[in-house]
Amino acid sequence: MDRRRVALLLAVVGALCLPAPLYLGWAADATAPPAQSSQIYAAEPVDLGTISDQKQFVDAHGSEVTFSAHQASERYSAGEYRSPNVTRAALKTAMREGSVTVDDAGARADLREIAADDEFVRDAYGDIAGYYRLSVEENGSLVRAENGSLDVVANATAEQAPRYEELSAGEQRTIDRIIDNSSGNDLGYRPLVNEPFVDQLPTPVWRGETLYSISVYGHVDDFGPGLGGFVAGIAVAAVGLVLLFLAAVVYLSERRTDSAGG
Incomplete structure (x- = not known):
């Protein structure tokens, strides 16, 4: 066989091997069974x-029925609330003092929605301890927060399960x-x-x-089957580089032979 054709064949195969990390990784992802959760x-x-179980249960799942005041802030709400800072301040004042009146129309609307979704309120990342039963009256202008015991919150959470x-x-x-x-x-x-x-x-x-x-x-940190395909592709790409090198050697050798013969 003409060594130029051999060089061309080696070069073509080598070039096809170079992008192997991409297509083998994609193929592994496409053909793999559904991934597992991390x-x-x-x-x-x-x-x-028991009090210990109540505490563990509420710590784990109390957010199902409880709103934390920090959620009503410009930092955390991402535009969800109309007047987040006023709303948060109203909730914290109600927890400290038992009740608070609210004049801001946006905050009143926020408070109505919060009370419709959650039965209790807390100050998870603030200085107010405990859980409080939340009630919003008079179209949102009056907010009440009554201290709620742990067992009440636990039972309310269990009812939602x-x-x-x-x-x-x-x-x-x-x-x-x-x-x-x-x-x-x-x-x-x-x-x-x-x-x-x-x-x-x-x-x-x-x-x-x-x-x-x-x-x-x-x-579990799992990078999925695509990583295995990518690693295998690197090995194939390395073979491709070797084939390209051999193609160059064969081609140059043939040229030198032709030059010497000429």
């Missing part, structure tokens, strides 16, 4: 009759896998990202008469 979940039964028997069969399977893998040495369950109910986690859930707190037990 979160590992575990379920723990909750006894609402999904019921196992009301979930779909797929959602029930996900719950079962988490609960079944929440004991023993290999603790925790890492679901697929497209498993039913995964988008609701972490959450409390009732299964029968038992209340479970499903929370994040661990985290």
